[in-house]
Amino acid sequence: MPSHRAGQEQAGPARRARQARHARRARWLARAALALVLAAVGLLIAATDLGGAIVAVLIAVAALALAAVGSWWALTHHGAARAAGVLVAIGALVGMVLLYANSTVRWLIALGAAVAWAAAIACGRAALRADRAEQGAPVLRTPAPRRPVLIMNPASGGGKVEQFDLVRKAEALGCRVILLDPAHHQDVAALARQALADGADLLGVAGGDGTQALVAGVAAEHGVPFLVISAGTRNHFAMDLGLDRDDPSRCLLALTDGVELRVDLGEVAGRTFVNNASFGVYAEIVQRPEYRDAKASTTLDQLPDLLTGYAGARLTAHIDGTVLAGPQAVLVSCNPYDTGWYGAGRRPRMDTGKLGVIGLTVRGAAQAADLALRGEQSGALTTMTADEVVVTADTDTVQAGVDGEALTLPTPVRCRILPGALRVRVPRERPGVPEARRSVDWRRLGVLALALPGKSTEAKSTEAAVER
Template sequence: MTNPRSGGGKTARYGLTQRAEDMDAQVWTTSVERDAASLARNAVQQGAQVLGVVGGDGTVSAVAAVAADTGRSLVVVPAGTRNHFARDLGLDLRDPGQALDALVDGEPAQVDLGMLGSRVFVNNVSFGMYADALLEPGYRDDKPRAFATVAPDYLKGRQWVEARVDTPWGTVEFPQAVLISNNPYHLATPRWLGRRFSLTTGQLGAIVLKRPAQAPPDLLRHLRDELRQHKRGADPPDEGIAVWSAPGITLHGDVRHLDAGLDGEAVRLPLPVLCAIRPGALRVLLPKDRPGIPPEYAARH
C-alpha cells in the first residue's frame, strides 16, 4: 500500500513503486475512494501473507491495524514527513527504498501498538496546540502558517485542553498540552530528545504540560526548563510538566468531544478518551542492513 501524497510525494521521488514491483510485490495506491486500511483488507482477502506500507505514520498505523488483527507481517517503508515509527524501528530515512529489502530476507520483530479506543497509533496521540494546527485549512501545504495561527493563545495561556488527566500525582485539570506515545520518549539527552529506543516496553509514555495559574511569557522556554528539571529526577512541580509511563491513560471531562492529532491525522474524539497498549501486537519485518539504534546511545545503555 502506497500513499502518493505522503512526505510531499516521496513515493514518486524515490521510485518506490517501481522498486517494489521489481521485487514482484503487488502495489496498491491509496486514493479518495480507497484508503490504506481498505486496501490492506483487500490484500489479505486475496491471500497476502505480508503487508507493506509506503507512507508516513498515519498511513502506517492504518495498515498496521489490519496486519495486527489478521496476523500478517508488516514491512514499513518510510515515505512520510517525519517517519517517527520507521526511525524508531531503526530504518534508514535517507534511503527509504532500503526498507524493501525486508521483502526478501526480513528479520522478524514483535513490537507494541498504542490503542485509542479501537484505533491503533504507532507514534502518538496529542491534544492541544498540535491538534488544533492539524485542523487549520491548508495545514499540509503550509505547516508553519498553521502553527503560527494557533500558537499565540496557547503561548499566552488563553487556550488549553478541555479535559482532566489522571496522573500518578493526582488529576491535572485543563492542561496546556497532552502527548501520549506508543512507548515512552527518551528525554534525558537533548540530541536524542523524542526518540524511542524501545518499542517493546509494554507501556505508554505520557507528557502533560500543566496549565499554570499565570501563564509564563514563553511557554516553550517553560517546557524546556521543566524537562531539564525532570531529567534531574525532580517530582513534577505544581505548575510544570508531568512525565510518566503506564499501560493505560484516561482523559475525561465535561465537553462532548476533543480535537486530537492521531499519528499526524486530525480526529475528533468523544470523552472519556481511553488509551492503552497492546504489547507485542505487531510483527514487523526489518531489513538486515539498517542503521538501528545510534551506536553512541547504545554504548551508554
C-alpha cells in the same frame, strides 16, 4: 503465527564478548566524564577568583533566567513583541559573557572550563550509550514472505513513491502494489483486509504514519508481518525502527534480507496508532487547515495564542489512577520518548509494553522559565508511563491529533497499549536510530566509574532475559 521467541538469536560467546567490550568502554568514558567535570570546576574557580565565585554563579543563574523569560515572551507573542523577546534572550547571554571578559587571561580560562564541561557531557552520553548497548528488542528469524502486498500513496512525502521508483522496485521483488488515488478517499484498512482475503502473507505501506497505523492494525489483528517504507513526510515510526529515511527504497531489502521485530501498538478510541495521540494545544494546531502544507510555520504562528489564551476543552487525564487536572496539552505515546517535549525525543525501545505520557501545564513566564531551566524536572512538565490513559473534558467531544491526523473524538477517550502486537519486518542492516539528546545521569556515571571489571548490571539482566 510464530511465537515471540521463535528464531530468536540466543546469547552466545560473541554476544558476551560485545557486552564485555561495551562495559569496559562505559567504565572508562564515565571516568573521563567525571575527571573533565572536576577540571571544568577547577578552571571556573580559577577564572572567577575564590572570592567572586558566588557572585559569578548568581550572575550566570540570573542571565539564564532572563534568557528563558525572553524566550517565553518570543513564543507567546507576535510581531515586534516577539522580536523584543528574542533580543532580551540573546542580550542576557551576551551580557553574561561580557561580564566574564574583563581580562584576556580570565576569558581564556573560562573558555577552557566551557570546553571541559562540553567534553564531560559528550563523554557522559557516550558512556551511557555503551552502558545501554545490547539491550535492543530481540531479533526474530522468520521465512521471507511469498505473497507480499504493499499499499502506496503517491502523494505522500511530496511524491517519494515516484521519486524513488518504489512501484517498479517492489514489483520486481514479487510484490503486488496497490496504488492509492490521492484525488479520492479510500479506506486503506478495507484494502488491507481484502488483500489478506486474497492470500497476502505480508502487508506494507509507503505513506505517512497515519496510513501506516491503520494498516498496521489490520496486520496485527491477523498476525501477519508488516513492512514499513519511509515514504512519508517525517517518518517518525520508521526513524524509531532504525530504517533509512533518506532512501525509502532501502526498506524493500526487508523482503530479501530481512528479520522481524515484535513491537507494541497503541490504541486510542479503538483506533491503532504507531507514534502518539495528542490532546490540547498541539491537537488544536493539527486541526488548522493550513497545518498539512506548512507544519512548522503554522505551529509557530498559532502557539502564542494557544498557550496564553487556550480556549479549548478543559482536559483531565487519568493515568493509571493518577489524575492530571487542567493541562494545556497531553501527549500519549506508544512507548515513552527518550527526552523532551513533542517532536524533540525519540523512542529508544518499541517493546516496553508501556504508554509514555507527557503533560504540559504552563501558567505564565515564571513557569516557562522554570521549564527552560529545569527541563524534565520542572513542575510544568509531567512525564509518566502507564498501561492506560483516559482523557476527559468539559465537552462531549475533544480534538485530537493521532499520528499527525486531525480527529474529533467523543469523551471520555481511552488510550491503551497492545504489547508485542505487531510483527514488523525490517532489513537486517539498518542505519539505526540517532541517539536522542538526553539529560546525563551523573549518579549512573558514578556507578560505572567505580565499577570493577565485569559485566554491567543491565548487561547481566539482559542476557538472563534472553536465555530464559
